[in-house]
Amino acid sequence: MQPVDTELLRAINRYRVLDAIRRFAPLSRADICKQTGLGRTTVTDIITALSEEGVVGNAPEGSARGRGRPVEKLQINPDAAFVIGALVAVHQLSIVVTNLRADPLASVNIPIRTTRHPAETVAYMLEDGIKAAVDQANLNLSQIAGVGVGIPGFIDAAHGISHWSPALGAEPIGFAEMLQKQMGTPVVIENDANMAALAERWFGHGQDTDNFILVTIEGGIGMGLFIHGDLFSGQHGMAAEFGHMKMDLNGPLCRCGQHGCLEAYAGYYAIVREARKVIDLPPTTDEVSIERTAHEVAKRARAGDARLLKIFRDAGETLGLGIANLINVIDPGKVIITGGGVRTADLIAPAVRQTVEAYSVKALRGKCEIVFHDWSDEVLARGAAALVLQGLYRNPWSRSTAIAVAV
Amino acid sequence: MQPVDTELLRAINRYRVLDAIRRFAPLSRADICKQTGLGRTTVTDIITALSEEGVVGNAPEGSARGRGRPVEKLQINPDAAFVIGALVAVHQLSIVVTNLRADPLASVNIPIRTTRHPAETVAYMLEDGIKAAVDQANLNLSQIAGVGVGIPGFIDAAHGISHWSPALGAEPIGFAEMLQKQMGTPVVIENDANMAALAERWFGHGQDTDNFILVTIEGGIGMGLFIHGDLFSGQHGMAAEFGHMKMDLNGPLCRCGQHGCLEAYAGYYAIVREARKVIDLPPTTDEVSIERTAHEVAKRARAGDARLLKIFRDAGETLGLGIANLINVIDPGKVIITGGGVRTADLIAPAVRQTVEAYSVKALRGKCEIVFHDWSDEVLARGAAALVLQGLYRNPWSRSTAIAVAV
Incomplete structure (x- = not known):
């Protein structure tokens, strides 16, 4: 635990005010008091400081009704700072420039099979993509407060290390430092599923519940976990390897070398x-062709092939059983299922829901909402931007704070 | 989230000071500043208030070394308040009276097959046992700040309800309110495994890690979860039904009616x-005789019966696989295994450790310490006392606060 002193208190109060304005703007001072539970004086002091720093400003005036001057409504000054969000996937780099409200200002997508290149090459391409996106947004790099990067695999966010990643390789790499040195801008990295969870927390289905599990269906099965309103990454920063929950030790061989992983x-x-086993398919050589082929199988299943429909149903049942296990152990308010695999939700969702219902413990049956949420890589990149913004919002506002969030 | 204001700040700082003194006493004011990170003035103000209230006092003086007067060392005044911890098990009620340091002052154990009686009878017997324990400690009930009760089953701690319990029956019962009305003293209830986790956090192996999982082996398999230093009970207060993780849907029938639960x-x-299946055993009619018989089987296994040794090894392997699944998903700093079943640790621990090692994801292998910890019901009752103490320590100190922690 951090020590709690008045300086930290101020930072927390400031964060609460900013967070309320970010989420519910335009807000009057009275609205902010109500939202945060803080006193009038505290709120006024914070607003004054934030206005002087240019972070908060007046929202465009609505029509003034009734007598007297209209109540001043506040909003985040969206252009007080800018951040980059990026997603390193196995088949492309997605980059988005956002402002303080996480509005996307410009985006760049680079089709590149990252698996074919050493991590340094990926970092160079990411740097070039970021510079192009910053240009496109009519900004320059010195205006960028930080870069957040989502990466699939075992990512140690606290130390900025990719331990193993389908996109960056099997060797530990200090990717955050590598990119930060190239760019001269603070960089934070995070597991892509954790980042998706953060995106849901900021913009999506995680806004209304403090405890939720996010499951990503892609080449593998990922997971992100919010507990008490905070991302939980485990004691060693490597929680949520849901894809390797063992469903049956005599089950099929997993890419990790063990049998029966989810x-x-x-x-x-x-x-x-x-x-x-039941139809002819072209050979698949890498993650990208496997993904394409899986969606081709889905198309043929939808055309009415009962054998293929059963494959998806079986997959949905096993996924549902794994999710029931999670619900029994963690008791989340919501499970959000996302990732490219959600494009097959029509084929798997009924089986997932039925199995979750069947195998949750009785007391939890029907209590946990299951949401399938189809999201683009660009939205995930906004989640990466939220990763940086979270650091900015959480600390007293200054450019030096932005540096402090860097690895 | 609660609003953060100066009053809450004071309460948090006070909690931090108290917690440091409780854990590391005797401490000087300088030690407290170092432990808590708080400033000298803040600490002095808090200590002055706590001394006036009689909660903190001077520790007995050590030998004064060097010149000048000896540095004043502080400790919790252990007799500033008293609490009751109780455990409702299927075969007995355990009750302990403790002071502010959770020192046991008196204890009462009542052998009673709680399963045979309605919840009200259990509550009456608990009341009588508590009164006897309070007498034994030379106190009277008006000096008791609160009662904490651990109960096996699905316990909704926030609302004081036992939804299902092997000790209190299958119907939802407002057990906290029932006992509180009888006693006229604030009562909090909690799942027994959560309470064991709290006991480990206060007195045991959970003191040095903020993220740990506690697993109890008893008639069933329970679990308690500490995340970021706080007990996590789930969105609906019913997390941690680890015993019903499905290991194989074609597996043996569980008491819950499903197949293949851990x-x-x-x-x-x-x-x-x-x-x-391999030896003759006397008939078993209830939880108590099943437990006794299981320990009889263990004795015969130890005598060298290879068939029985294999039964424990197989159980250990399945338990280890379940724990590996937990580690992969949650990445705790430690897994603490406790409960009556730990008396068979010699028979199951090697299999548990080997299986955890084999099925953890590579990046987490060897990172999570597995501890087998044999604990008595009396120590668990101290955990229940900690449940009340936690509420007291967390709030500005007053008798009325004790009331505020009640359900």
Whole structure:
């Protein structure tokens, strides 16, 4: 625990005021008091400071009704700072420039099979993409407060290290430092599923519940966990390897070398492996072709092939059983299922829901909402921007704070 | 989130000072500043207030070394308040009276098969036992700030309701209110495994890590979860039903009516069920006789019966696989295994450790310490006392605060 002193208190109060304005603007001072539970004097002091710093300003006036001058409404000054969000996927780099409200100002998508390149090459391409996006937004790099990067795999966010990643390779790499040195801008990295969870917390289905689990269906099965309103990354920063929950030790071989892992039933490669047993499919050589083929199998299932429909149903059942196990252990308010695999939600969702209902403990049955949420890589990149913004909002406002959030 | 204001800040600072003194006493004012990170003035103000209230006092003086007067060392005044901790098990009620340091002052154990009686009878017996324990400690009930009760089953701590309990029956019961009305003293209830986790946090292996999982082996398999230094009970207060993680849908029948739950492999009744296939055993009619028989099987296994040794090894393997799943998902700093079943640790621990090691994801292998910790019901009752003390320590000190922690 951090020591609690008056300086930290001020920072927390400031964060609360900013967070309320960010989420519910335009707000009057009275609205802010109500939202935060803080006293009038405290709120006024904070607003005064934030206005002087240019972070908060007056919202455009609505029509003045009734007598007297209209009540002043406040909003975040969206252009007080800018951040970059990026997603390193196996098939592309997605980059978005956002302002303080996480509005997307410009975006760049670079199709690149990251698996084919060493991490340094990926970092150079990311740097070039970021510079192009910053240009496109009519900004320059010195205006960028920080860069947040989502990466699939075992990512140690606290130390900025990718331990293992389908996009960056199997060796530990200090990717945050690598990119930060190239760019001269603070960089934070995070597991892509954690980042998706952060995006849901800021913009999506996680706004209304403090405890939720996010599950990503992609080549593998990922997970992000919010507990008491905070992202929980585990004691070693590597929580949420849901894809390697063992469903049956005699089950199919997983890419990790063990048998019966959840993703060996429900990841793209599992779908393709099973489909090959009943239909002819072109050879698949990498994550990208496996993903494409899995969606091709989905298309043919939708055309009415009962054998293929069963493959998706079976995958949905195993996924649902894994989610029931999670619900029994964690008791979340919500489970949000996202990632590219959600494009097959029509084929798997009924089985997922039925199995969750069947295998949750009785007292929790029907209590946890299951949401399928289809999101683009660009929205995920906004989640990466939120990663940086979270650091900015959480601390007393200054450019030096932005540096402090860097790894 | 609660609003952060100066009053709450004071309460938090006060809690931090108290917590430091409780854990590391005797401490000088300088030690307290170092432990808490708080400034000298803040600490002095808090200590002055706590001394006036009689909560903190001078520790007995050590030998004064060097010149000048000796530095004043502080400790919790242990007799500033008293609380009751109780454990409702299927075979007995355990009651302990403690002071502010959670020192046990008196204890009462009542052998009673709680399963045979309605919840009201259990509450009356608990009341009588508490009164006897308070007498034994030379106190009277008006000096008791609160009662904490641990109960196995689905316990909604926030609302004081037992939804389902092997000790209190299958119907929802407002047990906290029931006991509170009888006693006229604030009562909090909690799942027994959560309470064991709290006991580990205060007195045991959870003191040095903010993120840990506690697993209890009893008739069933329970779990308690500490995240960021706080007990996490889930969105609906019912997290941690680890015993019903499904290990194999074609597996043995669980008492919950489903197949392949972890406790259907590793609970007492699973051991007895498997042992019956190879040796003669007396009939078992209830939780108590099942537990006794399971320990009898353990004794015969230790005498060298290879078939029985294998039963424990298999149970240990399945438990280890379940724990590996937990580690992969939550990445705790430690897993603490406790409960009556730990008396068979010699038979199951090697299999548990090997299986955890084999099925943790590579990046987490060897990172999570597994501790087997044999604890008595009396120590667990101290955990229940800690449940009340936690509420007291967390709030500005007053008798009225004790009332505020009640359900």
